[in-house]
């Protein structure tokens with residue numbers, strides 16, 4: 154049997170498109186470096202809006218076929234990033250997109266926001282004990298911007314990290330595994346402010362006519378909370394191509410993109426993280442430039 158890659162990264166996201174927006178460059182960088190990159194997406198994004206007019210028929214209030222279509226968009230995005238291991242939590246369609254906070258779909262049977270966290274976490278424990286990642290990436294407690302599926306993905310990911318390590322939990326799901334480092338997706342406020350400063354000048358050459366608010370950028374926090382960065386310009390083209398693959402949700406006109414609200418935002422090719430569990434491998438006060446920093450050979454063999 155061939156040995157699994159030494160470095161194993163697990164990312165947990167709410168909808169098809171979040172992985173490319175938040176971590177596309179990071180995923181491409183580690184895939185290119187031979188690490189095993191595993192993506193778990195919690196819903197199919199069934200309740201999304203649809204940008205291309207010719208695909209409007211897929212919408213939840215028409216054919217309700219958007220989820221199945223976005224499965225294909227996600228597969229195309231993973232090809233652009235070189236990621237071959239992507240799964241849906243509990244199997245394809247197990248949990249449904251809950252819609253934005255406060256809509257009736259939040260309480261629809263099967264909605265991810267209405268799911269039992271421990272039951273959903275058990276599905277993720279099975280993946281964690283199989284893949285045995287040293288690093289986990291997910292959202293902060295607010296899900297980056299308060300979307301119920303993002304908040305729930307955070308809760309399920311953090312709960313699963315605890316349960317996967319517990320030798321008294323569900324031995325049928327595999328040998329216990331403790332994830333060495335857990336990061337939340339973040340964007341430093343100074344980077345957002347800089348990105349938006351130049352944005353108005355880039356609008357004329359783009360298909361966009363209006364600019365998003367800084368508050369629309371998920372995970373914005375004080376610079377001091379950023380402990381790591383990854384990805385980078387070498388993987389900017391792969392990230393943009395992956396975002397473009399999610400054509401029902403994202404319109405890309407590099408260096409900008411817009412979601413279905415049409416409001417332009419900068420594409421961040423360097424991606425930022427806050428280490429919330431485990432030890433930093435960087436010097437005190439410095440940022441890591443590798444999420445696996447400090448794990449050494451012992452960390453790679455887990």
Ligand SMILES: CC(=O)N[C@H]1[C@@H](O[C@@H]2[C@H](O)[C@H](O)[C@@H](O)[C@H](O)[C@H]2O)O[C@H](CO)[C@@H](O)[C@@H]1O
Pocket residue numbers: 168169170171174198199200201202250251252253300402412413414415
């Ligand atoms: C990036 C992200 O999390 N997208 C979600 C989000 O989509 C937004 C939603 O449709 C909103 O109403 C629009 O104004 C905004 O432009 C969209 O990005 O919520 C969807 C429904 O839960 C979800 O499918 C989509 O992936």
Ligand SMILES: [Zn+2]
Pocket residue numbers: 167168171300303
């Ligand atoms: Zn999302």
